Amino acid sequence: MSVQILQRQQSHSTDVPVPEDQVATIVARARQAQSAFAHAGQSTVDTAAAAVAWAIMEPARNRQLAERAVADTGLGNVDDKIRKNHRKTLGLLRDLHGRKTVGVIAQDAASGITEIARPVGVVAAITPSTNPAATPANKIINALKCGNSVIVAPSPKGHDTCALLLSFIHAEFARSGLSADLVQMLPAPVSKAATAALMQQADLVVATGSQANVRMAYTCGTPAFGVGAGNVASVIDNSAALDDAAAKVARSKTFDNATSCSSENSLVVLEGVYAAMLEALAQVGGVLLTAAEKARLQALMWRGGKLAGTFTGQSATRIAELAGLERVRALRPAMLLVEETGVGSDYPFSGEKLSPVLTLYREADFGAAVGRVARLYDYMGAGHSVGLHSSDPRHALQLGLELPVARVIVNQAHCFATGGNFDNGLPFSLSMGCGTWGGNNFSDNLGWRQYLNLTRIALPIAEHMPDEAELLGDYFARVGK
Known part of the structure; x- marks a missing residue:
């Protein structure tokens, strides 16, 4: 039936x-x-x-x-x-x-x-x-x-x-x-x-x-x-190909009006390339809000500490219209950019937005950038994934070793790559496990x-029983028996 x-x-x-x-x-x-x-x-x-x-x-x-x-x-x-x-x-x-x-x-x-x-x-x-x-x-x-x-x-x-x-x-x-x-x-x-x-x-x-x-x-x-919850951050380091990074971020952030949990919510940009990255983002439709415009948008997007559903999954132009940001609406933006310095409930732009609103952080060096992402994930999104635009493979390894994330996405449009894509080896999925960091019992796609x-079925095989020295020899050599 x-x-x-x-x-x-x-x-x-x-x-x-x-x-x-x-x-x-x-x-x-x-x-x-x-x-x-x-x-x-x-x-x-x-x-x-x-x-x-x-x-x-x-x-x-x-x-x-x-x-x-x-x-x-x-x-x-x-x-x-x-x-x-x-x-x-x-x-x-x-x-x-x-x-x-x-x-x-x-x-x-x-x-x-x-x-x-x-x-x-x-x-x-x-x-x-x-x-x-x-x-x-x-x-x-x-x-x-x-x-x-x-x-x-x-x-x-x-x-x-x-x-x-x-x-x-x-x-x-x-x-x-x-x-x-x-x-x-x-x-x-x-x-x-x-x-x-x-x-x-x-x-x-x-x-x-x-x-x-x-x-x-x-x-x-x-x-x-x-x-677990999404709140993806991507790091832009000094070695990044900025035009390529901006184009990929824009593709990811605007796809389906950022309804994916894998769309970037924040960019953490190193001081040395911050101004140039802003220009690259402007070339792909990013419009930076003034402090007054940011305050107005924040007051309307969050009511009583909760993200307002009227803004979720809407285009950047529609969001500007809903917020009464006439200057911004007239520019027909692909993304709305807001600069932020804090993290946590007092700084709602530091969380997941499910819309083409992208938060920008400026950090002095890569270590500071890693620390910023760690604070973002301590607030929201732990376990999910982090993006990196860089030509330094050591930075990808550092993110994987230090951050509470199940995936490090390098030089890719994040929302396509995280759930598997035809140009990476992750399995295709729309549901990403976030491990114990995100309160999940698995960290796979x-x-x-x-x-x-x-x-x-376990069949008998030839027995091999090792002796103590085979398994504990290194330990005994270091600390004694």
């Missing part, structure tokens, strides 16, 4: 079910479909993953999804969402192509270990309004590739986009002979109670979106993967590996 039919039945029912019972019905169908799917073999799970990929990538459907997403959420822009839907899904297919995820997937004669891939069962996929089609599709493809069924809990704003995506998926499933119950979603209106019930009844939770949802996932009693269990 499709989600749409379930919704119609419920809308005509005089007995409105409590969320737990309503969700239990959906989970029961998902569990029944998954029990058969889990034993269908590699070819069938590959077919299911491909069907979902084509459901979002087919050009006419991709455009419909992008247009619906912008209309429903008011976030981002259609052309960039079309590109995101296509590239992120194509990249995921590349990562999964030929990947064995059913049955025996590895054998090592030396260790005597055979690894068997096993599904986790029913996956609860919690997804955000910023990517109401791309993120659900990514999670659904990964889950199906590993033999699972999926129930999506979309954000309320993204519900209709997700429902449209599922209608396309079910159409592909009908052509492929697959059960529609393998991929379902919570019916509208999506409530916190229904989402909580889904988390508790599923076998695995994968949560992307608000930190409230991530915290709920980690405390729901079901094994969960959740991601969320991918297929998080959606399966492994059973290991």
Whole structure:
């Protein structure tokens, strides 16, 4: 039974079910479909993953999804969402192509270990309004590739986009002979109670979106993967190719109106190149606000310490219009630039903005720049990633050794690179683990590996028992026995 039919039945029912019972019905169908799917073999799970990929990538459907997403959420822009839907899904297919995820997937004669891939069962996929089609599709493809069924809990704003995506998926499933119950979603209106019930009844939770949802996932009693907050900073050092750095920052910061958690929120620029970098940013559409303009924008963008939703995911020109910055609006900026000296709740521009507003810090040397980024991440965004524009490889290593980040992105447009790109080796994903720094239990890009269990067969091998000197000799040499 499709989600749409379930919704119609419920809308005509005089007995409105409590969320737990309503969700239990959906989970029961998902569990029944998954029990058969889990034993269908590699070819069938590959077919299911491909069907979902084509459901979002087919050009006419991709455009419909992008247009619906912008209309429903008011976030981002259609052309960039079309590109995101296509590239992120194509990249995921590349990562999964030929990947064995059913049955025996590895054998090592030396260790005597055979690894068997096993599904986790029913996956609860919690997804955000910023990517109401791309993120659900990514999670659904990964889950199906590993033999699972999926129930999506979309954000309320993204519900209709997700429902449209599922209608396309079910159409592909009908052509492929697959059960529609393998991929379902919570019916509208999506409530916190229904989402909580889904988390508790599923076998695995994968949560992307608000930190409230991530915290709920980690405390729901079901094994969960959740991601941390974004607040990306990028360092521009004295050896950077400034025009190239500015162009890449602009591409990243303006893509889909900066709705990505991987878009830069701050640039930390060394004193020696600060003036030249400002000029390079101006050449790609950055407009520096005066102190008065910055104060006006800050007063409107944050109300009671919270980022105002009216500014989220809007273009820089629209933000200038909303803030009454007529001088800036007339320039039709690609980005709004604000200079800052402080970090923390008293300096809201130091945090995540989900808009093409970019904060600039000026630092005397690279050590001071590293310290500034550390303070930014102590306030918000620890674990996610840091950008670097430099020709000095030692600086990338220093960032990786000293900062609480899972990724160091060097000389790339950050929002494209962090979640995997065709010109770097990171796996494609729209959900980035932030490690214990960000309150997460993993620091990888969320991918297929998080959606399966492994059973290991251990065979006997020739015994080798080392003696104490073999393992403790260096210790004894240093401190004595």
